Amino acid sequence: MNYFPWLTIIVVLPISAGSLIFFLPHRGNKLIKWYTMCICIFELLLTTYAFCYHFRLDDPLIQLEEDYKWINFFDFYWRLGIDGLSIGPILLTGFITTLATLAAWPVTRDSRLFHFLMLAMYSGQIGSFSSRDLLLFFIMWEFELIPVYLLLSMWGGKKRLYSATKFILYTAGGSIFLLIGVLGIGLYGSNEPTLNFETLANQSYPVALEIIFYIGFLIAFAVKSPIIPLHTWLPDTHGEAHYSTCMLLAGILLKMGAYGLVRINMELLPHAHSIFSPWLIIVGTMQIIYAASTSLGQRNLKKRIAYSSVSHMGFIIIGIGSITDTGLNGAILQIISHGFIGAALFFLAGTSYDRMRLFYLDEMGGMAIPIPKIFTMFSILSMASLALPGMSGFVAELIVFFGIITSQKYFLMPKILITFVMSIGMILTPIYSLSMSRQMFYGYKLFNAQSSYFFDSGPRELFVSISIFLPVIGIGIYPDFVLSLSGEKVETILYNYFYR
Numbered sequence: 001m002n003y004f005p006w007l008t009i010i011v012v013l014p015i016s017a018g019s020l021i022f023f024l025p026h027r028g029n030k031l032i033k034w035y036t037m038c039i040c041i042f043e044l045l046l047t048t049y050a051f052c053y054h055f056r057l058d059d060p061l062i063q064l065e066e067d068y069k070w071i072n073f074f075d076f077y078w079r080l081g082i083d084g085l086s087i088g089p090i091l092l093t094g095f096i097t098t099l100a101t102l103a104a105w106p107v108t109r110d111s112r113l114f115h116f117l118m119l120a121m122y123s124g125q126i127g128s129f130s131s132r133d134l135l136l137f138f139i140m141w142e143f144e145l146i147p148v149y150l151l152l153s154m155w156g157g158k159k160r161l162y163s164a165t166k167f168i169l170y171t172a173g174g175s176i177f178l179l180i181g182v183l184g185i186g187l188y189g190s191n192e193p194t195l196n197f198e199t200l201a202n203q204s205y206p207v208a209l210e211i212i213f214y215i216g217f218l219i220a221f222a223v224k225s226p227i228i229p230l231h232t233w234l235p236d237t238h239g240e241a242h243y244s245t246c247m248l249l250a251g252i253l254l255k256m257g258a259y260g261l262v263r264i265n266m267e268l269l270p271h272a273h274s275i276f277s278p279w280l281i282i283v284g285t286m287q288i289i290y291a292a293s294t295s296l297g298q299r300n301l302k303k304r305i306a307y308s309s310v311s312h313m314g315f316i317i318i319g320i321g322s323i324t325d326t327g328l329n330g331a332i333l334q335i336i337s338h339g340f341i342g343a344a345l346f347f348l349a350g351t352s353y354d355r356m357r358l359f360y361l362d363e364m365g366g367m368a369i370p371i372p373k374i375f376t377m378f379s380i381l382s383m384a385s386l387a388l389p390g391m392s393g394f395v396a397e398l399i400v401f402f403g404i405i406t407s408q409k410y411f412l413m414p415k416i417l418i419t420f421v422m423s424i425g426m427i428l429t430p431i432y433s434l435s436m437s438r439q440m441f442y443g444y445k446l447f448n449a450q451s452s453y454f455f456d457s458g459p460r461e462l463f464v465s466i467s468i469f470l471p472v473i474g475i476g477i478y479p480d481f482v483l484s485l486s487g488e489k490v491e492t493i494l495y496n497y498f499y500r
Contacts, residue, residue, distance in 0.1 A: 327403020
């Protein structure tokens with residue numbers, strides 16, 4: 001038994017150290033940035049250390065568990081713990097947040113508040129990935145919305161207030177369903193409220209009630225994931241947010257919805273999940289095609305990348321719906337892989353905007369010659385996004401394909417149909433990805449412009465791009481590194497609930 005409260009420290013450290021930012025001297029923008037950077041790096045190293053030395057991969061049970069009574073009045077506990085499912089997203093959160101802080105270096109307006117919000121978001125995200133109590137999960141889930149709203153409405157583009165309001169209406173609306181589901185499950189069948197994940201995983205419900213709970217949770221996670229038709233807040237939010245915020249949104253926030261689907265809908269409500277999984281697969285397939293074809297029609301560069309995110313999330317939904325080891329592992333790998341690729345593309349879109357001050361693709365062109373480094377990184381990561389073999393996206397999507405094909409749950413004809421439609425989606429991806437690169441970097445439109453203000457990527461920006469590119473290649477060549485984290489847990493979920 002490990003008595004040191006590793007997880008509590010990891011969850012509380014960013015926001016508590018972040019609140020000291022307000023006591024730093026007001027004029028020292030650089031000091032604030034370095035201080036935030038140091039907190040992020042220290043937190044990432046601490047997390048990595050705790051997981052390397054105190055987490056056993058071959059054990060599917062909850063590890064590093066902590067359980068403290070928090071509010072006596074209604075049996076509310078501070079319960080944290082991690083297993084193979086949450087370890088990947090937590091490390092991803094640390095990695096992307098550290099790089100997003102580095103990407104936000106040019107932000108000078110209200111620097112203290114900006115960096116505090118980044119750290120508050122960090123705490124909320126790690127808290128929701130590691131909580132083992134339903135109410136605590138809900139609180140962390142909600143807590144995370146406030147920093148995003150403020151980052152959007154204060155440091156966004158021209159339509160920032162519109163997109164911030166739309167974001168909060170959608171996500172807070174989804175959270176109402178989450179709260180109803182949490183209270184319903186917690187209060188069902190006993191006088192004492194039970195909110196502990198372990199206890200709830202062994203509880204059974206009448207089928208009709210389980211379906212109602214399932215739909216409530218599904219709506220909440222569908223808004224965050226985003227699953228069509230609840231996705232419309234995402235392109236607006238990405239189109240207006242500062243690119244460091246976009247990195248956090250694409251890299252981590254969307255993954256919280258997918259994580260919730262596996263953690264709550266699959267683990268706690270397995271019977272309803274097996275009823276709904278064919279529908280999930282149909283929606284996921286439609287989403288891949290719809291978002292890929294919509295992406296092609298977007299003039300705004302960041303909106304085009306946002307729709308590509310929606311399209312890639314379709315693979316995660318299909319993997320979750322396939323109810324096979326292979327499919328679920330593929331979904332988890334896609335969560336991690338798209339976290340890196342999505343964050344990198346938004347970062348590069350933001351840095352090229354810093355150069356050209358243009359957002360619309362039809363106004364760009366001929367950028368390859370004045371900014372060759374950004375062009376090179378953008379091209380490589382566009383290839384990663386269109387699932388080029390040797391990159392992480394390819395492995396993840398391939399494993400999801402295998403998961404669907406080998407699933408025992410579906411007949412042969414639906415499986416052939418779904419794989420056929422998915423492959424159409426995979427053909428559409430290169431079309432919008434490559435046309436985006438062509439419109440930005442080729443041609444002569446800006447080549448003849450005054451290129452005196454076009455300076456290429458500096459050391460800081462190169463460092464961020466290469467830091468994200470390395471894991472993308474690493475996972476593409478050796479995916480076992482990520483799959484070994486979640487493998488045991490995935491087998492346990494499926495064996496316990498779906499094969500008994």
